[in-house]
Amino acid sequence: MRGLGASPNIVLVVADDLGIGDIGAYGGRLIRTPNMDLLATQGVRCESMYAAAATDTPARAGMLVGRFGARYNLPASVSADSAVGLPLDAVTVARLLRQTGYVTGLFGQWRLGARAGQHPLDHGFDRFAGTLYGTDVAPLTWYEGKVAVETEFDPAFAARRITQNAMDFVSEHREAAGARGEGRPFFAVLSHLAPHAPFRAEPRFFGTSRAGLYGDVVEQLDHYLGLLVRHLREARHGRRTLIIFTSDNGPRYEGRTQARRGRKPEVFDGGVRVPFLATWTNGGRNMVDRVPRSLLDLTPSLCALAGAGTPTGLDGADMSPLLAGHYAPERGPVFLFYNEYLNAMRSGRWKLHVAYGSQSAYSRVYMPQLFDTEADFRENYNVANLHPDVVSRLQARLDRTAADVAAEAAARSEKEMA
């Protein structure tokens, strides 16, 4: 095992369908998010972070593997009766970090499969406590490892239980490491069920916010984030800890999108822009980053921070210099998939849409749409007629990626049939 002296602990907190505009630090005024806001002032805040995909399952695959979920023929959202899930040859960041010497845990919603070989423990996590689905599936089973311990778990208590499990994991690990902080770094993922619909809040949060039940759930989420962060700061490890807070994708039925167009599962900015806050427990520079990036970047970035080798063939880029507080690297285009359809991309100031939804002929009628996000952040005015050169250039780039992903997906599909 190579030296892990400088490898940080990493805690990744992922909300489900949280509106970026609901966070105070992103301009929200109605919902109280003091803990998220505090994180924002103490570290990196990304203003142009995009989801890895437009919906739950491929978004989560993208985050954990650093490759487009569309490569793996994943459904929009794994449901109780689907047999599809993350295949074993999809190497997660958990597996990569574990190979480097980390101890890894996932707490909360998995949503990447329920069959053999599709479990978190099959994908590089030493510990799992959580659910295979989200609040939209009932009854919901709570697992410890692969064992079902509660078959009618009330998601109202998910934020609490997820946070408690994660804090216990961190504490156990600290005790095992000893006072001098020897031992292995940890990688913990808190995969919240909130605030995905239907909204479930604990009685004590019920009716307390000014934004209805959705607001109650977000304020509850923020409360538990606060407990987690305090716990991490007090835990006095020998090594520093990086806390990342984000959402799998944009808001659906409720939640603010900063007045941008669209909502989940659309690839207009309102559906795919997500909050992204990254803070070190031992302090760091407050930086606001505006470069368009993708949550696909998590895998290569966390590997780089951890000193782990990064596999080739990833779709994400390495943004670790930004997370380390050094500088903000440039990044290439961000590709936005809705299921297997590559419908849009962001490149610099331009946002190109080539199709909508499932790419029916009808959905392509008034495409392509080229938006200038600097002059028109609401994606209201198609200026393709004014910039045909930009359209050709971006379209060619998009077509290349779409073809590459489709080819891999087709090959996998054939292999599965065979």
Add this chain to the structure above:
Amino acid sequence: MTTTALSRRDVLKSAGAAGLLAMAGTGQAAAVGDTPTTTPNFVVIFCDDLGYGDLGCYGSPLVRTPVLDGMADRGMRFTDFYAGSPVCTPSRAALLTGCYAPRVNLGRVLFPGDTNGLAAHERTIAEYLKDAGYATACIGKWHLGDPRAVPEHHPLEHGFDRFFGLPYSNDMDPLPLYDDREVIAEPPDQAALTRQYTEQAVSFIRDHADQPFFLYLPYTQPHEPLASEFAHRSAAGSHGDSVEEIDHYVGVLLDELTNLGVRDNTCVIFTSDNGPWYVGSSGDLYGRKAETYEGGVRVPFIVEWPNSTPAGVTYRAPAHLTDLLPTLLSATGIDLSPDRVIDGRDVLPASRAGNRPNEATSSTTTTAGRPATATPSAEATGSCTSAGSAGRTSPDGTSRPPRRPHNCSTFSAIRRKATT
């Protein structure tokens, strides 16, 4: 059809007195024998899929509309004006009949060959005004029945003396361009339509400048497919080209009214049938065409009526497209037919005085014809729906952009239950 108490002689005699009565601020004129009544000309410019945020005076950062901005400066601009529906046909039905579209059986978008359309029994603004001696014209998009399928659905059967335009949306097929009852092109050159409609409108006004006239001008643009003779001029792409071209031709129309000496006696209204579709802006509002969120149903509304509407006023109380019929009739002293329900209200007295109209709620129908009730004013007690609430005014008078509210209904219901 019942006739009104006015005779043609009354109408012509009263033309000069119109301005005086209007300045006195009385919405209703006494129609007793030969007493003069107000007989302003009406021009209603009705765009297709033009969004709340698509005009300069409504905050568009990219679309330039100097003529319409000027109208707003000289007249009134409504911040909370609601279309009849989030989609074409029902919105147009609401405008012409003063009724919610489902009430007149036009709750859904019509397509070529459909046998449904505006019933003979319904009375349009044009029929009322024509009976009162007005010359009437519909120039542009009809979309209240396919005359090829059912001849009785032709605009000339519904109170219009003159029709020039398309029977439905410009993305439908076949696409015949009518000149009265004759099809003169199929399909027409769509880029030329905004100009052609304006030419026909100018022609109509010239022919009838010495009598009261009602010009209903439902432009086909900026409904897709976008087409304009102003191509590539706007920083807002093709949608901007179409809107800027319309702005230019509204200017041509206003100049014509001035040249003919009828500008001071003409009420010019500009609005849209619903929110923006594939492109176009609903400003800060959430939602677009075909949705009952604010962005789908709140539309620009500007009225310039010299010596009648106050100048440079931003009117913030909610109003609705069904209000047009009763308001225009009230301004002319024409009574509504008593044999039917009219959903709109006369907003003239209130808007002139800057007050809120009496009623607190207005309704917008969904595409399936079910009402989605909007509680429009901030006075409404505590309940908010996903259809949104009106923007609030800051102390400095600027309107705070309305935000898409969170759904409070669950909370309200639960709180009520908890406290009982």
